[in-house]
Amino acid sequence: MPPGSPHGELGGFLDPFGVVVDPELLALALTHRSWAYEHGGAPHNERLEFLGDSILGQAVTVQLYRDFPSLSEGELAKRRAALVSTVALAEIARGLGLGESVRLGRGEELTGGREKDSILADTVEAVIGAVFLSTDAAIATRFVLDLIAPLLSDPERFMDALNALDPKTSLQQEASNRSLPHPQYVTTGSGPDHDRRYTSRVELAGVTGRGVGKSKKTAELAAAQDAVTRLQSTAH
Structure with a gap:
């Protein structure tokens, strides 16, 4: 944890992005429902995940529309799906070391929950939601684009994500x-x-x-x- 980090013991994974998130919202974003159940039905991150999913989709859609003016709707949809897929978001989470900060229940902890693609991807979306509520739409959009920048800037990694489109x-x-x-x-x-x-x-x-x-x-x-x-x- 870097000295002076605004995010305290929750982890410094947000520091490189230059965003400051309300500590309570950040804690909520990192709380899986398995932890909430074991702590008296405390709030968990699924509402923030719902919000973050929408913000992620909009930011990626607009960026792709601007970056690829010659692509058809179908091709744009395929690229968007690759960038917002569970596989891609889990890769982003691992790059941030996000799994170390997630609050999990004992059962998920014992079964490797910190490495599960679904938990990691959902947590990324919840963090995006927390960033939006703590800042504004413009900063949240910039945060999303910074998150996906490594995929967009590396054609090989992007093609891997494109080839790993989820079954839906x-x-x-x-x-x-x-x-x-x-x-x-x-x-x-x-x-x-x-x-x-x-x-x-x-x-x-x-x-x-x-x-x-x-x-x-x-x-x-x-x-x-x-x-x-x-x-x-x-x-x-």
Whole structure:
């Protein structure tokens, strides 16, 4: 922790970006729901994650639109999906050492939660939300662009991210290729908050994909992957 850092014991990963975040918001952004459950149902970062996801998407969309004036809507969408994917955001989090600062419950700690792509990516989005609420839209946008700058400036890393598009994007592309509406997910959860399980189902072109996971996002990703695999097998 650098001397004089404005972010105290929560970690100095924000210092290189020149942003100062309200300490309570930063603590909330770094709080996973597993920790919250073990501490009397304390607040956790999912609302901030929701906000940050929107800010991230807008900032990336505008930047790509300006940087690639000759690209079609479909190509711009593919690049945006690569930059905001779970894989890309988790890579950004690891570069910041963000996993060391996340507050996790004992179960997630024991099962390697600090290295899970989904937890790392969600935390990045929550931090973006905290930056927005602590500063303003312009500073939050600059912060987002600084986060993704290493990917944009390195063609090889960007192509790796592009090739690692999540299954939901791949399924959406399948729908577009077949001139079908975007696939809709039906996702339900069961079990206590600290050990919740989600089941998701998605249909496209008569094929049904199913998936389960410890979060709504992971269940939907699993369902999308199942659907993509089934569609590809029926095409051969």
